[in-house]
Amino acid sequence: MSSPRITLDRSSPVPLYFQVAEQLERAIVSGEIGAGERLENEITMAQDLGLSRPTMRQAIQVLVDKGMLVRRRGVGTQVVHGQVRRQVELTSLFDDLAAAGQHPRTTVLEQLLVPADEQVSEQLQVGLGEPVWSLRRLRFIAGGEPLAVMHNYLPSSIVDLGDVDLEAQGLYSYLRDAGFVIRVARQSIGARGVRPVEARLLREDVDAPLLTMQRTAYDNLGRAVEFGRHAYRPGLYSFDVTLVDR
Amino acid sequence: MSSPRITLDRSSPVPLYFQVAEQLERAIVSGEIGAGERLENEITMAQDLGLSRPTMRQAIQVLVDKGMLVRRRGVGTQVVHGQVRRQVELTSLFDDLAAAGQHPRTTVLEQLLVPADEQVSEQLQVGLGEPVWSLRRLRFIAGGEPLAVMHNYLPSSIVDLGDVDLEAQGLYSYLRDAGFVIRVARQSIGARGVRPVEARLLREDVDAPLLTMQRTAYDNLGRAVEFGRHAYRPGLYSFDVTLVDR
DNA sequence: GACGTCAAGATGTCCTGACAAATGCTTGAC
DNA sequence: GTCAAGCATTTGTCAGGACATCTTGACGTC
Incomplete structure (x- = not known):
């Protein structure tokens, strides 16, 4: 007691x-x-x-x-017994790492408007072929080791990524500053073999396994704000989730 | 409105x-x-x-x-926009698949008492070397395709798995029947390459990637009831998680 | 036309009070 | 001595009310 x-x-x-x-x-x-x-x-x-x-x-x-x-x-x-594990929160990887005392570095590989493919169109609720921001980034942990390749899509009708420097701050941090309140995100976590391009970027062997995550994030108006397809080096990252029965 | x-x-x-x-x-x-x-x-x-x-x-x-x-x-x-995805719930894979209309088949590879190794001892809150139930199972989806190898550990002090047929029902279903109320589970999801033994069981190539999940489950007394290390074939399974900011 | 003020409408927080239901312990009957 | 009934304890559910705070749009003023 x-x-x-x-x-x-x-x-x-x-x-x-x-x-x-x-x-x-x-x-x-x-x-x-x-x-x-x-x-x-x-x-x-x-x-x-x-x-x-x-x-x-x-x-x-x-x-x-x-x-x-x-x-x-x-x-x-x-x-409850057992050590309390920090919960996955609704922030991007950048904020996650920064909060953990790491000093992540980011390289922007691509930041331009592209026509929405089928999956993007469906996830972001925009017409097929309509322009959406495509953001491809490579993220490093302290020490310069590559950690993940991240590919985000954002609807151009509600976000303007034209002049934003996303090497200096995380995407979610920018979205918050721009007035978006992210409330819900649906993630799907899986695995697959590395692709040739990724292998070069992540400095992995051609047969290496990768941890993958797809996420669609919604703001407090219920709109889809961001859809992403990401790949992580499994030795350096994992997803911790706490499930509670109610 | x-x-x-x-x-x-x-x-x-x-x-x-x-x-x-x-x-x-x-x-x-x-x-x-x-x-x-x-x-x-x-x-x-x-x-x-x-x-x-x-x-x-x-x-x-x-x-x-x-x-x-x-x-x-x-x-x-x-x-909220977007199709509602079914949430990961506090049931085992067996119940998951059964609920989805699949008819999973299970083979028990091992069901005996073993001394707790360091990680098991820490997760289940039992002394190092104390006997715990070790349960290794191979799970197939309808059609006979292997889906996952699952390795669970349960403290022998509170669970008796001696006479239980775990090919007929899922582990969580049995635990419920035995009076355990699972309330909280902490999961860690990652990826790695397949090991030789697993490759044979899962009929995968030697370089294939696997999706891994470690889970510790606690009952409504706060006790650790089950700890598991599992590996899934990534083409056949993924983890869907919904995050909500409060 | 731009800006500030105000009011209406909605959710967020907090209060008091009451009864229901599950659990575990004690007590009593046999 | 054992089992069942009863009781105390604690969380679960529900009611009704009050005020705070945020958002939006209307209105008026500069």
Whole structure:
């Protein structure tokens, strides 16, 4: 039975349930609340913090959705065993690496308008053959080792990539600055053998396996904003996913 | 502005918010509510159904978490564009395929107790060298084509696999029957070249790429119940994931 | 015509209160 | 001694209300 010290700032614009969730999460990853340990019950925690029970429940729900807590009716709420793995988030690879302390370098191979092929047309909801931005980039990790070839398509009707320097910042970072709020992304992860062009770019053997990812991202208007086909060197990258049953 | 007809059964044990979510989802996948279309506002929908606003919100939230709806404050709730892809769920491959109308066949290659190696010991939270169930299976799709080699480890202290026939039913299906409630799973998806043993089992060339997945599953007590290392033939399988920003 | 203000409409947050359902422990009957 | 009934505990569901905040469009002013 554990009850970490939590402080609330009611004058802050940060929602109360989020303040609680943040501090609870810190207490879990720091080990202040050990794996398998049980939390104080919702009603008591709410009273201790001067919160209502729904607000307390909302805070706990955030961490349940992250796979860090499990609830059982009639029993209580417990911390899940096992080290917490960082979740795949809705950022591009660039932001991912930068956040991890790496200093990724990017080379833009192609940045121009091309007619949409069948798959692009379907994923981005634009007419077949209509112009879409085609962005091909090669990404390196610190040390100069090539990590991935990335090929993105963006509808020219809502994005203008004409003057954007995408060697200096990640695509998702640019899209955020341009006012797009990415809310949903559908990814498909697979594998295949490397192609000759990729082998040269990634400095891999001709028979090397590659990890592939296709992604379509949608903004808060429900529009498809970006579709990408990417290939990663499997020794240097993998996708971590947490599934939660609800 | 769309408002599909929804019927409620207040005598049913199924929660009201879930009844609403289910019928809304059906209306979206069936196309009754088109992509990009806006929903009636929460308050009106709640009144029409004789529900409180929190219950209506909870129903909508279910579909937001599934990536089917997006909300914008001050504006409303919209259906996301793009075909809805079936989400990866917390079931084993067997259940996945069976649900998809396939008739998977399974061969058990190994089902015995082995001492836990370092990774298994760490993932399952058991002592190094302690006995754990080792389950190696080969899975075929309809037509007899091999699809994947699967290697699972289960702690012998909480599961007994001694007399279980895992050619007839999937592992997760058995675990459910045995009273385990799997709530959280952490997966890591990668790729590598095929190994000689696998190449023979999967009828692949010696240089073929494989899609790999490692998974640790936890039950509603927070215990690690299963750890697995699996390899799939990439032409026949891929992982679909939907990411939602909250 | 450009800009700022205001109001309407929608979701976001937070509160109080109540009952239902599952779990685990205790108690009592046999 | 064993099993079943009952009780306390805890999360799950639902209601109804209040105010905050963001977005959009209308209106008016400069």
